[in-house]
Amino acid sequence: MFWKRLPGRRLGVALAAMLACTAVSAADLADIKAKGELRHIGIRYANFVTGTGDGFDVEIMQGFANKLGVSYKLVYSDFYNVIRDLLGKDVSRGNGEVTLTGDFPVKGDVISTGFTLLPWRESILLFSEPTFPSQVLLIAPAESDLQPIKDGASLADDIRETRQLIGARSLLVMERTCLDPANYGLTGVGVDLKKYTKSANLNEMVPALLNGDAQLALLDVPDAILDLRKWAGQIKVLGPISEPQTLATAFPKDAPELRDAFNAYLREIKASGDYDRLVDKYYPGIRLYFPQFFAKTH
DSSP, X not given: OOOOOOOSSOOOOOOEEEOOSSOOXXXXXXXXXXXTEEEEEEEOBXXXXXXXXXXHHHHHHHHHHHHHTOEEEEEEEOTTTHHHHHHSSEEEEETTEEEEESOOOOOOSEEEEEEEOOHHHHXXXXXXXXXXXXXXXXXXXXXXXXXXXXXXXXXXXXXHHHHHHHTTSEEEEOTTSTTOGGGGTOSSSSOEEEEOOSOSOGGGHHHHHHTTSOSEEEEEHHHHHHHHHHTXXXXXXXXXXXXXXXXXEEEETTOHHHHHHHHHHHHHHHHHTHHHHHHHHHSTTGGGTOHHHHHTTO
16 A cells, blocks of 8 residues: 555755755856757666666656767766765755865766655755656564554654654665665654665665665665565555655756756656556556646646
8 A cells, every 4th residue: 555645745844955066067058059968867777877877867868868869877876975976966964954075076967866856855955846646755674563554544643653664663764865864854763763874776666675784674665666566465555655746857056047947848758658658667567656646747
């Protein structure tokens, strides 16, 4: 069971951004066209970037590069370093602030990888129009004595009931990703958090759960759809931890023309049906969980 209610309001609070004095110049549309190449930063994650040269976001960005008349290059990253690879600055969060520090090589021009639009990320990045829907769920091994919640009167009620299931049980999370407990008020409230640190690969969350790293885990819907098939009969979804979320493509703050060009391309492929074909290719069945989102693409 997934929770399909539309959010009544966006989650999150306003977070201040403290930018380092020395900014790294980003490549905007004219720069991309001048150098003749679009560098797409992607993370091997849930069919958005498969790691074998294709994926939902890979095909979208290949089409965008073709639309711009430039070559395409895929640059692999991970959730710990992806923003650093785009901005040339490392990211730290604390006390409601987002800070960019240091100087690092800029490895790409755009992040497109099932990237969740979160308030703290919006403070340092430009986001495109929505590319995909998501939601964070609480999952457990199939043999757990916990049972999925029943739909309540509202999504807020469902989230509250799901959180209560955690109790004293250990919860597997991954910081600096969409599964970061800080995004959902799960830090500093007595939850036994088990931070997965062996890698920054979200695809490893379910194997770690089944290996006994924790009793419960956070997982997002795109991953859950694939993992419920891959690990059929071994895991179950207990309920929602977040309201529905938006995934989008991210750009440096000083690349508004590149972002606008991408938005125009995204609207174009949604109108032509090419977007729908990619959805069906990489995420068959997801329309059942987010009918309102995909109805807007027609």
